[in-house]
Amino acid sequence: MTQPSGTLVIDASPTKTFFVDMLTRDIALEQAILDLVDNTVDAAKGLAKTGNFPFDGCEVRILFDADHFQISDNCGGFDRQTAASYAFKFGRPVGSYRTPHSIGQFGVGMKRALFKFGHHFIVRSATKDDSWSVDVDVHQWEMEPGWSFEWANFVPDESVSQETPGTEIIVKDLRPEVSARFSTERFKNTIITLIKSKHRQFIAGGLRILVNGNTLTATNLLLLVQGTDFRPGVQEPAFVWPDKAITRTKIIVGLGNSAPKEAGWYVICNGRVILEADRRDVTGWGVAEEMANGLAIPSFHNQYARFRGIVTFDSDDSAQVPWNTTKTDVDQDSPVWRQTFSRMVEMMRPVITFLNELDADIDEHSRDESPMHQFVNSAALVKAEDLPAQSTFVAPARGSLQKKIRTIKVQYSRPVDKVEFLMAELALGSAKSVGETAFDMLYERMGGE
16 A cells, blocks of 8 residues: 655644534533632632632622623732633643642633633733733634634723732623523522532632622531530541642531431532532442441432531642542542542441431331430531531430420419418429429329329
8 A cells, every 4th residue: 555645644633613512512501600610719719828818808790691691700810921821721731830729620611611601702810910801702713723812902990900800701692502591590590509509618718709699608518416425427537649739538427407408428629519418329328238348328218318428628739639520520530539438438337327226216206206306306506617526426326315205384373462372381482383383283183193
């Protein structure tokens, strides 16, 4: 077979249109917005160097409707060099600076969101010392031979300037399917709910996030505690690998209020919630016995509606925490996850056993009369972050609790002179004690036990 001569080569490079379509196809619209919020959180974390940490004074404003999407923040911005060498590259360049404990690991979030939303975007950013802007018509850019973006003229305004450092992204000429969803109240409520849950730690830390004018409030993960007799289990293992940043882990297992939609495992990586109320075998439910050293975990059903498990991973290097590229699930092949998973299953076992005993006690006595159910209901709810470190799950054994006697308040009025007469005759010190003694005497006379 003869070979082609000369300088003719086979061009296998992707077209821009194909690349954009593939980049955006497998990410949900909601997740694309969360990626942009992730970037603002990393920017706020970067302000730690200037003493503004955790997030006091940092604000993120999100606006969207059928015609446009806009997100802006006052979290310090980033300079022209960062934009040119990293921010607009499709992927994170080797050796590029990483914000410690960042959640924007993979270097595709902003670009993926821009192309996902529409066909025209403007990105502007300013630091105290620099400012820049790009203005891209995607259709036109796809027709051009190169992969670069041209600088645009930066015009400072009240949102972004060197006096008010931050970043602003505006997307126009929305894709039709995006425009349709951005225009609905249901989508707005979905985004509000997602941001509140996925970024709960950062909102609680002072980051102010507004969605279409609505200021978001933090939600809390709460577990039941009653002194030293009833408390969650807590472990804090750390993973150290040669030439890699330490990954610190915290595992919490216990009980919360009975709510099936809230029951399960919560997985948090560098402060970002990855899984919520997860009840799959990925987090140990229905795990085979050989994977749990002989201690099988049942599949989830509503009997376990009080189960709460929380596992957090934190590392200076975001590549060391076990999340996937879209931050929607864990990387089950991660050595950190594999070792943590074993501990999660071990720590689940006593909680599941207690919930089984609680269910049996309710079956025997009824829900209102069950001593275990009464005990659990009397426990206090405590924020997960306020729990002490390194504690074993503790709960009372079935049969160790006395059934509480149900009481009802009895009130009546009688003439003062008659009450004072009985107080003197019975040597009692209060009207209340007269009423209680009179009741007990009558009850005994009538044959009560």
